Amino acid sequence: MKLSLRGVGKSYSGRRGETNALSPLDMDVREGEFISLVGPSGCGKSTLLHIVAGLEPPTAGTVDLDGERVRGPGAELGLMFQQQTLFPWLSVRENVRFPLTLAHRRSRGGAGDAGRQAAQVEGLLRLVGLWDFRDSYPAELSGGMQQRAALARALVGQPEVLLMDEPFGALDAQTREEMQELLLHLIQRHRITTLFVTHDVDEALLLSDRVVVFSERPGRVLASLDVTFTRAARSSELKLDEAFLHQKREILALLRGRPRTATQRDRLLLGLTNTRTEGGS
Numbered sequence: 434m435k436l437s438l439r440g441v442g443k444s445y446s447g448r449r450g451e452t453n454a455l456s457p458l459d460m461d462v463r464e465g466e467f468i469s470l471v472g473p474s475g476c477g478k479s480t481l482l483h484i485v486a487g488l489e490p491p492t493a494g495t496v497d498l499d500g501e502r503v504r505g506p507g508a509e510l511g512l513m514f515q516q517q518t519l520f521p522w523l524s525v526r527e528n529v530r531f532p533l534t535l536a537h538r539r540s541r542g543g544a545g546d547a548g549r550q551a552a553q554v555e556g557l558l559r560l561v562g563l564w565d566f567r568d569s570y571p572a573e574l575s576g577g578m579q580q581r582a583a584l585a586r587a588l589v590g591q592p593e594v595l596l597m598d599e600p601f602g603a604l605d606a607q608t609r610e611e612m613q614e615l616l617l618h619l620i621q622r623h624r625i626t627t628l629f630v631t632h633d634v635d636e637a638l639l640l641s642d643r644v645v646v647f648s649e650r651p652g653r654v655l656a657s658l659d660v661t662f663t664r665a666a667r668s669s670e671l672k673l674d675e676a677f678l679h680q681k682r683e684i685l686a687l688l689r690g691r692p693r694t695a696t697q698r699d700r701l702l703l704g705l706t707n708t709r710t711e712g713g714s
């Protein structure tokens with residue numbers, strides 16, 4: 434198993450007492466698997482990602498990566514967040530190279546691999562379509578371009594696991610779709626184990642092998658659904674597929690605490706004209 438979570442839970446203690454953020458949970462992630470985490474705001478999704486990243490200790494349980502206990506942040510994990518996290522004073526290319534510079538300093542030497550690193554940075558900049566903007570600064574880029582740079586930076590250390598926390602949440606619908614296509618393309622080429630937090634059920638179904646649905650805070654796993662569309666079938670078109678819509682309805686019902694019954698409201702939200710209710714509500 435690539436990632437193994439056992440009894441991982443978290444409560445924060447602050448001035449106003451304890452906040453129970455995450456109920457103890459078990460989760461196994463296979464090598465190359467892409468898992469989306471969906472759930473109501475405040476249910477502990479970011480907390481879970483921070484724990485897996487080693488940025489925050491759990492109050493209960495353990496996280497193992499390739500059989501080794503995660504005790505702190507490391508280069509095995511690539512991180513990408515919703516907030517713009519590029520360094521404004523570095524160019525696009527310097528931002529993407531930055532994690533390598535850090536790793537290089539830590540290992541004090543290996544000057545010989547500077548050329549290999551430069552080639553790796555170039556390859557990634559080309560992959561995300563930013564080679565022509567390599568010398569631009571973050572403020573000169575659109576939101577989508579900034580997130581493409583952040584994606585390249587998350588990948589540059591060739592991480593074992595990619596952790597993405599609503600990475601496209603702040604983008605407009607069209608840019609978001611472009612980023613989804615880019616990520617799909619990337620997944621098809623390099624099967625990289627990914628935990629992906631999103632509010633967007635369409636996005637979760639389009640990208641994932643499995644969608645894990647969380648309850649309200651303190652988050653616990655309500656369901657873990659396999660998504661079986663072939664990789665080749667994954668494109669924006671898929672969002673109109675009947676089987677896709679069926680799974681979407683199922684997840685939306687779970688999120689609203691009304692499992693497995695498509696209601697009139699779901700149908701309206703899904704934009705279906707047939708408003709006949711099944712099972713009623």
Ligand SMILES: Nc1ncnc2c1ncn2[C@@H]1O[C@H](COP(=O)(O)OP(=O)(O)O)[C@@H](O)[C@H]1O
Binds near residue numbers: 446452475476478650
């Ligand atoms: N550093 C922190 N200190 C105290 N409480 C926190 C901290 N981080 C998150 N929380 C609380 O933990 C709960 C879960 O937060 P979070 O993991 O950010 O949820 P989500 O990402 O699912 O929206 C929330 O109630 C939030 O206020």
Ligand SMILES: [Mg+2]
Binds near residue numbers: 478
């Ligand atoms: Mg969050």
